Amino acid sequence: MSGSAKGVALSGVAKWYGKVPAVRGLDLEVAPGEMVSLLGPSGCGKTTTLRMIAGLEAPDAGEIRIGGTRANEVPPWRRNIGMVFQSYALFPHKSVAENIGYGLVMRRLPRAEVAARVADAMRQVQLQGLDERVPSQLSGGQRQRVALARALVTRPDVLLFDEPLAALDRKLREQMQVEIRQLQRAVGITTIFVTHDQVEAMTLADRIVVMEGGRIVQSGTPGEIYERPGSHFVSDFIGMMNALRATVIGRAEDGGLRVRLEPGGRELAVAGPAGMAAGEGVELMLRPEKVRLNPPAGAGLIHVGGTVAHVVYLGAVTYLHVGTPDGLVIAMLPNAGGDAAAPRQGDAVTLGWRAADMVCFAPPRDA
Amino acid sequence: MTPRTGRRLLNAYVVVMMVFLALPIAIVIPSAFGEGGDLSFPPRGFSLKWFGAILERPELMAAAANSAAIALVATAVSLVVGTLSAVALRRYSFPGRGALMTLFMAPLVFPAIVLAAAIAMVLAPLGLIRTFQGLVLAHIVVVLPYVVRTVSATLAEVDRAWEEAALTLGASPWRGFRTITLPLLRPGLVAGATFSLIISFDEFTISLFLVGSGMMTLPIEMYNYAEFSLDPTLAAVSTLLILLTTLAVLAVERTVGLGKQFS
Amino acid sequence: MLPPRRRADPRRVLAAAAMLAPGVLLLALILVWPFLVMLGMSLRERFPGPIGPSFAKYAEFLTDPYLLNVALRTFSLAATVTLLCAVLGYPIAWFLARSRSRWAHLVFLGTIFPLLVSIVVRTMGWTILLGNEGLVNAALTGLGLVAEPLRLMQGFWSVVLGMVHVLMPFMVLSIAAVLGRIDVAYAEAAATLGATPVRNFLSVTLPLSVQGVAAGSVIVFCLTVGAFITPIWLGRGHVTVMAIAIHEQMVTLVDWPGGAASGILLSLATLLLLGGYGLLLRRWARR
Numbered sequence: 001m002s003g004s005a006k007g008v009a010l011s012g013v014a015k016w017y018g019k020v021p022a023v024r025g026l027d028l029e030v031a032p033g034e035m036v037s038l039l040g041p042s043g044c045g046k047t048t049t050l051r052m053i054a055g056l057e058a059p060d061a062g063e064i065r066i067g068g069t070r071a072n073e074v075p076p077w078r079r080n081i082g083m084v085f086q087s088y089a090l091f092p093h094k095s096v097a098e099n100i101g102y103g104l105v106m107r108r109l110p111r112a113e114v115a116a117r118v119a120d121a122m123r124q125v126q127l128q129g130l131d132e133r134v135p136s137q138l139s140g141g142q143r144q145r146v147a148l149a150r151a152l153v154t155r156p157d158v159l160l161f162d163e164p165l166a167a168l169d170r171k172l173r174e175q176m177q178v179e180i181r182q183l184q185r186a187v188g189i190t191t192i193f194v195t196h197d198q199v200e201a202m203t204l205a206d207r208i209v210v211m212e213g214g215r216i217v218q219s220g221t222p223g224e225i226y227e228r229p230g231s232h233f234v235s236d237f238i239g240m241m242n243a244l245r246a247t248v249i250g251r252a253e254d255g256g257l258r259v260r261l262e263p264g265g266r267e268l269a270v271a272g273p274a275g276m277a278a279g280e281g282v283e284l285m286l287r288p289e290k291v292r293l294n295p296p297a298g299a300g301l302i303h304v305g306g307t308v309a310h311v312v313y314l315g316a317v318t319y320l321h322v323g324t325p326d327g328l329v330i331a332m333l334p335n336a337g338g339d340a341a342a343p344r345q346g347d348a349v350t351l352g353w354r355a356a357d358m359v360c361f362a363p364p365r366d367a
Numbered sequence: 368m369t370p371r372t373g374r375r376l377l378n379a380y381v382v383v384m385m386v387f388l389a390l391p392i393a394i395v396i397p398s399a400f401g402e403g404g405d406l407s408f409p410p411r412g413f414s415l416k417w418f419g420a421i422l423e424r425p426e427l428m429a430a431a432a433n434s435a436a437i438a439l440v441a442t443a444v445s446l447v448v449g450t451l452s453a454v455a456l457r458r459y460s461f462p463g464r465g466a467l468m469t470l471f472m473a474p475l476v477f478p479a480i481v482l483a484a485a486i487a488m489v490l491a492p493l494g495l496i497r498t499f500q501g502l503v504l505a506h507i508v509v510v511l512p513y514v515v516r517t518v519s520a521t522l523a524e525v526d527r528a529w530e531e532a533a534l535t536l537g538a539s540p541w542r543g544f545r546t547i548t549l550p551l552l553r554p555g556l557v558a559g560a561t562f563s564l565i566i567s568f569d570e571f572t573i574s575l576f577l578v579g580s581g582m583m584t585l586p587i588e589m590y591n592y593a594e595f596s597l598d599p600t601l602a603a604v605s606t607l608l609i610l611l612t613t614l615a616v617l618a619v620e621r622t623v624g625l626g627k628q629f630s
Numbered sequence: 631m632l633p634p635r636r637r638a639d640p641r642r643v644l645a646a647a648a649m650l651a652p653g654v655l656l657l658a659l660i661l662v663w664p665f666l667v668m669l670g671m672s673l674r675e676r677f678p679g680p681i682g683p684s685f686a687k688y689a690e691f692l693t694d695p696y697l698l699n700v701a702l703r704t705f706s707l708a709a710t711v712t713l714l715c716a717v718l719g720y721p722i723a724w725f726l727a728r729s730r731s732r733w734a735h736l737v738f739l740g741t742i743f744p745l746l747v748s749i750v751v752r753t754m755g756w757t758i759l760l761g762n763e764g765l766v767n768a769a770l771t772g773l774g775l776v777a778e779p780l781r782l783m784q785g786f787w788s789v790v791l792g793m794v795h796v797l798m799p800f801m802v803l804s805i806a807a808v809l810g811r812i813d814v815a816y817a818e819a820a821a822t823l824g825a826t827p828v829r830n831f832l833s834v835t836l837p838l839s840v841q842g843v844a845a846g847s848v849i850v851f852c853l854t855v856g857a858f859i860t861p862i863w864l865g866r867g868h869v870t871v872m873a874i875a876i877h878e879q880m881v882t883l884v885d886w887p888g889g890a891a892s893g894i895l896l897s898l899a900t901l902l903l904l905g906g907y908g909l910l911l912r913r914w915a916r917r
Contacts, residue, residue, distance in 0.1 A: 056531055076534040077543075083535040089528035093550050102546075103536035154536065373827065381725045384718065384798075385740045391755030391795060392747050394765065398758065452653035459646040467650070469904070470657055476849060477661075478856025478900060480873040481893035484880050485664035488671065508660040511653070540645070562746075569748035572858050589750045605751040612746050616739060 005032040005190050006067030006157040008053060013062030014214075015048055022048045024214040026062070035184050035191040037205035039198060041237070045214040046194045047162060053192065054160055055079050067157055077106070079158075082151030082189075086163040088143045090135040096122075096146050097131040103154035121149040124183070141172050148180070152187065159184070161193035165200060177203045198238045202226070210234050226287075232364040235285045242286040242329050245363070248276050257360065259284070264326035268302065272360040283363040288319065290357040291331035293343070294350050301352035304329065308347045318342050322351060392609060399602035410599075417603040427604065430588035437499065437584065438567035441506035442514075442560050448507075449514030449559065450552070454544075456515075457522050475512040479572040482508075487576040497579035505577055506567045513566060514559040521555025522548075554623035561619045565612055665897070672890035679887075687891035697875060697892065704872040707786070707861075708854035711793045715801040715850050716843055718794070723805035723842070728814075742799045749796075753863045756792055784866035792864040793854050800853070801846035808842025809835075841914065848907045852900050872896050 008030040015023040023045040030036045038046035051057040055076035064071045090099050097118050104114040125145040165173045184191050201208045202222040209219045218230045229235035246259035257272035306324035320331045343349050401410025456468050486505050495501030533543035571586045578587050673683040691697050759765050770776045820834045858873035879889035
């Protein structure tokens with residue numbers, strides 16, 4: 001039931017801690033019912049942004065609107081939000097049922113209704129029978145669910161997660177990711193979560209907002225972010241990448257750029273950002289899974305020959321680190337099984353990829 | 368020297384030190400049960416008459432009642448004031464916070480004699496010497512640092528995330544304090560109250576300047592008594608005091624634990 | 631974009647002020663005001679008399695050999711007590727912080743116990759132990775080691791004994807708190823690098839625990855410097871410290887300005903010590 005799903009809008013939001021800007025001029029719109037991830041390295045301002053939406057921190061500039069209404073002056077206890085903290089913050093002196101019911105008690109609902117809704121919530125997150133337990137008696141996964149139930153039972157307008165799954169081990173994390181996603185879809189609540197784990201962002205989010213240095217660097221669906229990163233930072237943060245250096249030598253006929261790979265010297269035509277002049281350095285990004293091993297000639301691919309420097313076997317896939325005249329290229333090969341033996345260190349191989357699979361952007365500043 | 372020997376030596380040393388710390392106190396107890404009229408050790412005979420002798424000393428009983436009343440009032444006030452102050456000092460940041468914290472802790476290390484003389488100088492013209500109110504005021508100042516310290520230490524254990532979670536769940540800061548912070552502060556409050564009661568009851572130096580006939584506290588009454596004779600009545604009173612203190616500390620230790628309260 | 635001028639949230643400021651008001655008011659009335667009155671008294675030449683200000687009494691103090699001697703004795707007493715507490719208390723703190731024995735709890739209680747017993751009771755105990763008819767003397771004469779009972783309760787060292795007895799808990803708890811926070815892994819790493827237990831302790835654990843020793847030392851020193859009752863009773867008049875001199879001046883000689891001046895000087899010494907320690911703490915924290 002998504003009756004009260006509300007959108008969240010930030011415009012020009014900024015926050016300083018002393019002289020240090022944590023968030024600079026942020027503009028963000030989250031549609032009702034959307035699940036958005038704020039993704040970035042520590043210190044990028046994502047947690048500060050989340051806390052400002054919650055009302056736990058006050059922005060120094062800009063406006064925060066929840067459901068279209070300005071929320072800057074509204075204190076957290078009147079914003080009707082649900083928040084799951086990184087440490088879960090379950091009240092240690094209250095039982096599971098009391099924890100979950102706390103928000104309802106604060107809203108002064110009659111006891112019978114509190115009990116009913118708490119029971120409902122516990123069923124929703126599969127915690128039946130644990131009413132009287134105390135947080136210290138629960139496992140990590142169970143505490144997660146209690147925190148989730150506690151935040152949801154009040155039927156908030158917005159659900160906020162601060163690194164929700166960081167404390168769980170991998171198997172549990174993957175399981176919870178699926179459950180949270182299903183729950184969010186069923187309830188249809190606008191959700192914003194903060195994470196530094198790109199896998200988590202890709203798994204859970206409808207839209208990923210990548211942040212760095214207090215600013216939004218790129219915003220888009222997981223597919224957009226992964227396939228078309230706008231900068232070295234974004235492409236490096238999500239997934240693995242190959243970075244080849246090149247110099248612009250001019251414009252191509254189709255509007256793209258002609259570049260010359262360094263150090264190899266080979267010339268290519270790639271789609272590139274506007275406004276790049278001849279002589280400028282660029283970076284060509286290539287995802288390892290787009291690289292094919294020993295492809296047949298003439299398939300419209302760029303071919304590069306090289307020697308295998310290193311092989312990393314990971315069960316489902318194998319990474320080949322190949323030294324080529326244009327630099328190190330890492331190829332990811334699925335181990336579908338039944339093939340001839342994978343290449344070994346020292347083997348000479350040919351790699352191939354489509355020019356269209358390369359993304360071109362300015363090199364990182366401190367390169 | 369193997370670690371085992373090292374540990375044995377340490378244990379032995381600790382035992383010796385424990386005896387050193389306990390002996391001067393424990394040694395008073397046997398004398399309370401002796402037959403003879405002096406404080407020699409070991410006591411001769413066995414008798415409970417000295418405990419009965421206490422009841423024949425109305426001045427001791429009155430002083431004990433005063434001390435108890437003063438301790439209770441001073442503790443009650445300190446608990447409220449101390450908790451508010453500790454929370455304000457820990458949860459809000461403002462310029463001068465460190466200095467203010469030092470001010471609250473100052474009575475602990477300030478030379479007692481200076482404090483005693485100064486307070487007497489101020490209370491005398493106000494007519495508060497030899498009064499219950501004067502003693503209570505002085506005792507509050509002595510006892511407040513203990514409450515502030517134990518509550519502060521306990522507050523440090525209260526994760527801010529819990530308080531923030533309460534905010535996001537719809538609790539105003541005051542309701543959050545009442546339902547989340549305060550219950551979690553209980554151990555600190557109990558420990559602080561216990562120390563406060565005991566310290567106030569045993570207070571000597573400042574009370575010395577503020578008591579007089581008609582308003583005496585037990586330690587000073589005992590001191591006056593000792594000037595005349597060091598008879599086992601005092602040992603009996605001491606034994607009772609030691610017993611009460613031990614019970615109180617054990618009770619607090621059992622129910623809320625004292626471990627973190629003292630840092 | 632520059633940071634805006636920070637206007638503190640009036641709600642929070644009001645809340646903090648309201649919470650602090652009772653405490654600050656109380657302390658202002660019963661701590662700060664008396665101190666100021668004492669300060670004023672110390673700046674008079676005599677009482678009753680002209681208001682002053684006059685530094686006559688301070689000058690008197692600094693030129694009076696008796697009082698200077700007393701000050702010296704006070705500080706040497708404090709130094710001795712502090713040193714003994716540190717050396718004797720460190721192993722106990724170690725035990726409390728490191729031992730996993732179930733007796734640790736009892737040891738903790740036993741350590742703070744002297745604090746919670748009245749000075750009168752403690753003095754009675756010392757009298758029974760060290761008095762002329764006390765336990766120690768009874769044992770010594772009984773064993774024939776001395777002909778006459780020793781006068782054990784009237785010297786510098788009986789006062790030291792009494793002060794160490796009551797102030798040890800402060801030192802032990804300060805050190806134990808810091809020791810408890812030192813990761814055992816440091817000593818373990820040193821051991822794997824070849825440090826013998828003694829060198830390990832001296833080069834790794836001891837330096838890391840210095841803050842605890844310093845904190846405890848400051849408390850013990852300040853408390854000894856201000857001690858009144860214990861020197862009187864366990865020194866039987868032979869150990870005059872500052873507190874006793876002040877009492878003499880105020881009560882016996884009825885020289886309130888003089889006593890006030892001595893008191894202010896004593897307080898200043900304490901404040902300087904605390905302030906110096908505070909600065910040291912901040913310097914350490916910055917490292």
